[in-house]
Amino acid sequence: xxxxxxxxxxxxxxxxxxxxxxxxxxxxxxxxxxxxxxxxxxxxxxxxxxxxxxxxxxxxxxxxxxxxxxxxxxxxxxxxxxxxxxxxxxxxxxxxxxxxxxxxxxxxxxxxxxxxxxxxxxxxxxxxxxxxxxxxxxxxxxxxxxxxxxxxxxxxxxxxxxxxxxxxxxxxxxxxxxxxxxxxxxxxxxxxxxxxxxxxxxxxxxxxxxxxxxxxxxxxxxxxxxxxxxxxxxxxxxxxxxxxxxxxxxxxxxxxxxxxxxxxxxxxxxxxxxx
Amino acid sequence: xxxxxxxxxxxxxxxxxxxxxxxxxxxxxxxxxxxxxxxxxxxxxxxxxxxxxxxxxxxxxxxxxxxxxxxxxxxxxxxxxxxxxxxxxxxxxxxxxxxxxxxxxxxxxxxxxxxxxxxxxxxxxxxxxxxxxxxxxxxxxxxxxxxxxxxxxxxxxxxxxxxxxxxx
Numbered sequence: 001x002x003x004x005x006x007x008x009x010x011x012x013x014x015x016x017x018x019x020x021x022x023x024x025x026x027x028x029x030x031x032x033x034x035x036x037x038x039x040x041x042x043x044x045x046x047x048x049x050x051x052x053x054x055x056x057x058x059x060x061x062x063x064x065x066x067x068x069x070x071x072x073x074x075x076x077x078x079x080x081x082x083x084x085x086x087x088x089x090x091x092x093x094x095x096x097x098x099x100x101x102x103x104x105x106x107x108x109x110x111x112x113x114x115x116x117x118x119x120x121x122x123x124x125x126x127x128x129x130x131x132x133x134x135x136x137x138x139x140x141x142x143x144x145x146x147x148x149x150x151x152x153x154x155x156x157x158x159x160x161x162x163x164x165x166x167x168x169x170x171x172x173x174x175x176x177x178x179x180x181x182x183x184x185x186x187x188x189x190x191x192x193x194x195x196x197x198x199x200x201x202x203x204x205x206x207x208x209x210x211x212x213x214x215x216x217x218x219x220x221x222x223x224x225x226x227x228x229x230x231x232x233x234x235x236x237x238x239x240x241x242x243x244x245x246x247x248x249x250x251x252x253x254x255x256x257x258x259x260x261x262x263x264x265x266x267x268x269x270x271x272x273x274x275x
Numbered sequence: 276x277x278x279x280x281x282x283x284x285x286x287x288x289x290x291x292x293x294x295x296x297x298x299x300x301x302x303x304x305x306x307x308x309x310x311x312x313x314x315x316x317x318x319x320x321x322x323x324x325x326x327x328x329x330x331x332x333x334x335x336x337x338x339x340x341x342x343x344x345x346x347x348x349x350x351x352x353x354x355x356x357x358x359x360x361x362x363x364x365x366x367x368x369x370x371x372x373x374x375x376x377x378x379x380x381x382x383x384x385x386x387x388x389x390x391x392x393x394x395x396x397x398x399x400x401x402x403x404x405x406x407x408x409x410x411x412x413x414x415x416x417x418x419x420x421x422x423x424x425x426x427x428x429x430x431x432x433x434x435x436x437x438x439x440x441x442x443x
Contacts, residue, residue, distance in 0.1 A: 047294040057306070
């Protein structure tokens with residue numbers, strides 16, 4: 001049994017097409033695999049929950065707010081004024097606020113969904129009882145790369161729109177640098193722009209994967225240990241699952257915050273270039 | 276774990292795109308509207324409160340002025356009434372004084388008149404008596420002219436002023 005259990009399998013299993021109501025949801029669009037798998041379901045779940053929470057709150061929103069509304073408005077105004085307003089010029093902040101806020105809320109809710117064990121495993125293990133497992137859409141590199149790509153494209157598109165194509169790329173080279181260095185600096189800046197895309201996506205993905213792997217390893221230890229004596233010895237260690245889970249809630253918030261504020265900083269920096 | 280799946284990226288882009296549209300259209304827009312409405316309502320309330328307060332201050336000043344005016348007017352009325360009273364008092368006293376003076380004057384005149392009348396009567400009786408007595412003393416009739424001369428001589432000796440002064 002212990003030979004079969006590999007916590008990392010949780011992540012590769014998620015990429016297999018799922019069966020819902022007897023339908024095997026495997027699709028292909030030319031060479032591209034468009035199958036509905038666990039990652040896609042988690043994406044849909046995250047988006048649906050984000051939309052439901054936000055629309056639900058804005059639907060019951062009144063001019064005289066209640067407790068829930070005050071809390072949500074606090075979050076809303078925090079994103080608007082601190083995340084976006086602080087790093088972008090006024091007009092751009094208003095235009096980019098919905099994007100940054102959606103990014104923040106979507107990543108936050110997806111991360112938190114990842115900590116809730118759900119019966120998404122549609123291949124029942126024991127007596128057709130579905131297994132409750134944790135998974136996060138943001139723990140998949142494809143998802144985080146796609147989200148980072150939106151920020152990457154938005155950054156350069158808004159930079160070119162604000163400064164002109166030539167002006168924007170000229171802004172990559174400090175005007176005070178000697179001409180020989182300028183090309184080197186331009187190349188360095190271009191590389192740094194690409195690595196922003198990489199760091200943005202890998203940071204979120206790696207944090208989520210690491211957190212889930214740690215939790216899964218702790219869970220797996222329960223099954224790996226076949227001796228009662230060892231189990232008693234290691235039981236206090238299992239309590240650290242609680243501590244790690246609490247830490248993962250913190251990570252869920254902080255990673256969503258970092259992704260959103262870095263997106264705002266990148267876009268704001270491209271609009272308002274430093275020369 | 277690092278399998279690159281373009282399909283997943285496409286699903287992510289579509290999902291996030293739809294979510295962005297939905298949130299912008301149905302969540303952030305209405306919420307911002309409500310926040311704006313609240314800000315407007317608070318602004319309006321503050322403005323109304325300020326207007327009400329300045330109106331209250333204006334009314335207070337007006338009332339204070341009215342009270343001060345009423346006080347002044349009351350003092351004025353009291354002052355005038357006092358003056359009128361004093362005038363009337365002075366008038367009444369003056370009239371009484373004048374009346375008393377007139378009474379005294381008329382009493383004096385009457386006394387003088389009575390005195391003169393009495394003196395005249397005394398004069399007449401004294402003259403008659405003198406004539407009678409003198410006739411008897413002289414034993415002869417005295418002419419009218421003599422009488423009168425004698426009477427005058429006698430009267431000249433009587434001090435009538437002393438008589439008058441001794442009167443009432």
